[in-house]
C-alpha cells in the first residue's frame with residue numbers, strides 16, 4: 001500500500017478560522033495601547049510629519065482635537081513629546097509643555113492618562129539628551145539629572161499622570177522619584193525607558209523633534225548613554241537598575257530587534273513591561289504597505305502580537321489609534 005502523510009494535530013488545529021480562533025492564546029486589546037503625540041511650539045497649524053506616515057506634529061489647539069479623535073477610536077492613554085521652538089545649551093524653558101499638559105487636563109480630566117516624555121534632546125542646541133561638558137566631549141550626568149528632576153516636577157505639577165524619562169542618564173529614576181515624593185506627588189507613576197538601545201530606528205522621531213546629534217563635531221551619536229546592541233547584559237542590567245530605583249513600568253525600545261531582552265526581563269522583573277515599536281520600525285511597515293508588499297493593518301497586528309508573546313503588557317505604537325479596529329478585524 002502506498003504510504004501517505006496523515007494530518008496530525010498541528011494541521012488539524014489550523015484547519016479553519018473557527019479552530020484557529022479557538023486555539024489562539026495571544027490576546028490583543030486596544031486597552032493595552034499608548035498613542036504617542038507631538039506638540040510642536042513653532043507651528044501655526046497641524047503639520048504632517050514627512051517620515052512618519054499619517055502622524056502629525058500638533059499645535060496646542062490641534063492636539064486637543066487629535067486627542068478627542070483618538071478617544072473616539074478607543075484610545076485613552078497618550079505619551080506626549082514636546083518640540084520647543086527655542087534650543088539652548090542650558091537654562092531651558094519648559095512652560096510651553098506644562099501649559100499644554102494643563103490644557104489637556106482641563107479639557108479631558110480623568111478621561112485620559114497622560115505620560116509626559118522627559119528628556120532634554122528636543123531642547124538642546126546640540127541634540128544630546130543632556131547637558132554637555134564645556135569641550136563638548138561628554139554628556140554630564142549629575143547636571144543633567146538635576147535638570148530632569150526639575151523638569152519632571154514641573155510636568156507632574158501640570159497634571160501628568162506618568163513621567164517617562166527617555167534620557168538614559170544614570171540615577172535619574174531614583175532622583176525623579178525622590179523629587180516627586182518630596183512634593184507630595186507620590187501618586188504620579190514612573191515609566192522608564194530602561195532597556196533603550198542606541199539604534200538606527202529613531203530617525204523619523206528625531207526629524208519630528210529636530211533632535212539629531214549628528215552634526216556635532218565630537219559626540220555624533222548617543223552611544224555613551226544609550227544601551228549597546230552588542231552587549232547581552234547592558235540593556236537588561238539598566239532595566240533591573242531602573243526597577244530597583246523605583247520605576248513602575250519598565251520599557252524596552254526599539255521593540256523587534258530586542259524581543260530577547262523583553263522576554264528575559266519578563267522573568268527577571270515583576271513589573272509591567274512596555275514595548276515601544278519606535279518611529280523607524282513603524283515607518284518600515286508603512287513603507288512596505290505603501291509599496292503593496294505587505295498589508296498595513298495585518299503587518300502592524302503581527303508585530304504587536306510578537307510583542308505580546310515576548311512578554312509586553314503595554315504596547316506603544318504610532319498606529320495605536322487603529323488598534324481597536326484592526327484587532328477587531330483580525331483574520332485568524
Ligand code: PBG
Nearest residue numbers: 119121166201202205278279280
Ligand atoms: C530620546 C528619545 C528617542 C525616542 C524617544 N525619546 C530616541 C532618540 O532620539 O535617541 C525615540 C522614539 C521613536 O523613535 O519613536 N529622548
